[in-house]
Amino acid sequence: MTNRPYDFVFSLYTPLSLSHPLYILYHLDLGTKTHNLPAMFGDVKFVCVRGSSNRMKAFGSEEDMQDICTGTDRYCMYKTGPVLSINHGMGIPSISIMLHELIKLLYYAKCYDVTIIRIGTSGGIGIEPGSIVITDTAVDSFFKPQFEQIILDTVVTQNTELDKELAEELLKCSKEVPDFPTLIGHTMCTYDFYEGQGRLDGALCSFSNEKKLDYLQRAYKTGIRNIEMESSVFAAMCGLCGLKAAVVCVTLLNRLECDQINLPREVLLEYQQHPQKLISIFIKKRLGRYNPK
């Protein structure tokens, strides 16, 4: 039974919170006592997560979309039929807090068969800017396929593999959008945008251009095709909770060539549409509503 996989996780890990009569999803400004979560979210089948709140309304028309998390400016959430969109901010701590509360929300709303996708931007390694990378495995800065979570005073190593079948299904959907290359590869997840991603243009830089290129070329050789800042904890938490998950990111630059993102605004906006287009096709296909022109 994979219907509500998070039941399994909750029974393992959180008996206290489950038995609590009132549950507050603090950073989402939602709660079991204040909101009828099954009525509001029970039909959710797809959750799309993105970094910034501006990119959130992609699945509905701007006018009729209301932010569900009105009482907080931490996260924004929109719902269009079975598609829920939430932003996660930048970096592992921010997405991790959002995911804890989102997964509890899905549990209390009695959702089942949910697919969750991070739609994002990234720095490419050795590939054309504008390409899409569908992540098979998130790796850390040592190129290891793992996420190290500190729980109390213990380092717990978690698996960061993503759903292979889902990745292949997404790659198949990409054939419908031939305007930009799409590939499956490893994604490196870092704690920082600058030195942490081997950039020379931060406020601090403690290594040479040669060292940077050597590092990025070694990353390429292990199968890493892009770098971003959330995929490892996303893969680990969704995997532990049995949620089918994918990470689909456009690359904004080729890090073997430069560090600065200096694309004209309209090109940047156009690139950000690439993963969005792919995911729209995927969802429409899943819902039996895809009509290729």
Ligand SMILES: O=P(O)(O)O[C@H]1O[C@H](CO)[C@@H](O)[C@H]1O
């Ligand atoms: O996918 P988005 O939200 O653009 O996130 C990527 O861009 C941010 C850095 O600019 C990091 O959070 C990285 O993961």
Ligand SMILES: O=c1cc[nH]c(=O)[nH]1
């Ligand atoms: O280079 C990049 C671009 C977007 N996001 C990142 O984390 N790195």
